[in-house]
Amino acid sequence: MTKIASQKNLQDRLLEALNAGSLAKAIDKFYDETNMLVRDDIRAKYKEELKEAIRPCEAPDGVDESQCWTGTPVLAAFEAMKILSDGNSVTHAEAAIHRFGMDGYAASVTAQIVGFYSPRGKEFKKYWDNRFKTTSACP
Numbered sequence: 001m002t003k004i005a006s007q008k009n010l011q012d013r014l015l016e017a018l019n020a021g022s023l024a025k026a027i028d029k030f031y032d033e034t035n036m037l038v039r040d041d042i043r044a045k046y047k048e049e050l051k052e053a054i055r056p057c058e059a060p061d062g063v064d065e066s067q068c069w070t071g072t073p074v075l076a077a078f079e080a081m082k083i084l085s086d087g088n089s090v091t092h093a094e095a096a097i098h099r100f101g102m103d104g105y106a107a108s109v110t111a112q113i114v115g116f117y118s119p120r121g122k123e124f125k126k127y128w129d130n131r132f133k134t135t136s137a138c139p
Contacts, residue, residue, distance in 0.1 A: 027051055030074075037081040038117045046117070050074070053113075076100040077113035084120045090127040108134065 031047045038046045053074050080093035097110050115125030128134070
């Protein structure tokens, strides 16, 4: 069974790091806790891609600046990947994604991340694409 910190823990730490200006440290910690979930053939470039995927963003009017960052699809994807790596069904992984409360676009981005990085990614994307009648950009 794969052990990583809970999604809430990871999200809280990333937000704290963003607020403290130490995003690089938070990304290092996230990498350490999640790299075992990534396909072996792409693990080397995974950390660099995390730096692009998790970063501060400009908050829209009425939204607290500290709550605006681009990491939610990444966190949701790794929660789903943990579920898949533990041998659970793709429907359980889908449910984990929906618990993050993202809109359809962000959920689709999350599914793309799972489809690309997870050793069970092709299985998951086939399920996702069929369930939501989408086509995948994943190889």
